[in-house]
Amino acid sequence: MQPQKIEEILELIWTLGEESINEKNQIIQQSAEKDVEKIFVAMKRQNLIVVDQEKIVLTTPGAKYAQLIVRRHRLAERLFKDVFKISERSIEKEACTWEHVLSEEVTDSVCSFLGHPKVCPHNKPIPPGQCCYKYKSEKTITPLVQPLLAAAIGSPLKIAYILPDLLRRLDRLTTMGICPGAIITINQKQPALVISCQETTIALDRSIGTEIFVISANHINST
Secondary structure, three states, rough: OOOOHHHHHHHHHHHHHOOOEEEEEHHHHHHOOOOOOHHHHHHHOOEEEEEEOOOOEHHHHHHHHHHHHHHHHHHHHHHHOOOOOOOOOHHHHHHHOOOOOHHEEEEEHHHHOOOOOOOOOOOOOOOOOHHHHHHHOOOOOOOOEEEEEHOOOOOOEEEEEHHHHHHHHOOHHHOOOOOOEEEEOOOOOOOOOOEEEOEEEEOOOHHHHOOOOEEEEHHHHHH
């Protein structure tokens, strides 16, 4: 059985599991693979899944494997959207390729370069890697995308993405023009976070600055 087919099913099981869907028939219906039943047999043989009546459950090794695939896919989506500016139509196809070829070392390098993002462009969580737990003490790669609060004062910044929990709490952000793609500048960080957006000066709680992620000015100037 080709490893790529197994990885595709592992990713699907993980993704459906995020929506509390683990029925075998649902997985089969949503899979693009024609020989899903054969893949299930191979996965059971490799101790990646167990079949509990009509439900598919990931084993501990299976969950760890699936998490790596999902992590690679969603980091690739983030990279293609924020850095390469690839069209939405092409992002999914390219990410599906990258999820099968990235080594763990390269995956962590991409994650560090992007500032350890927590969500993909579709606001789905990106499983953290070891680099995410170490980055506060081991900053070996200068991140391209970083929290607003960590960015430099006075330089133009482009909002890459905003964590979904913040958007749900503060709908007024979009009414003030604070949304992905907007160009902003930090005026001050203490005692409050003050930014300029569309010729308007806005004061924000400092905690908000950790949930808005921006692209560095150097990248803006080079694109």
